[in-house]
Amino acid sequence: MITKEEFEMLKEKLLEDKIKLSGELEDPHVSFGSDVDAFDEETDEAEEFANRLGIQVTLKERLREVNSALERMAVNEYGTCEECHNPISLEVLSAEPESRLCKSCKIK
């Protein structure tokens, strides 16, 4: 089980991630840089659009995971593996605070 301090620390990390992800979603240029070559603009446009969509989807998925972790925190279900219902170790949660699975279930 994680301690109250660890819980607070993870919550802070999730809230920071949430702000960061929301910011990146609102301003797509942050993730792509602005060095678009003017000459290749037309040919690259479709590809860039696809890349942008891909990144947007990834960001949205992460944001959804982060929000869901915060919701689980609110109802005291945070830190429990959805597969085996054992507590998720701090090692896993520190690396990925939005994690739904414990280390052994992740490997499966």
Ligand SMILES: [Zn+2]
């Ligand atoms: Zn598990």
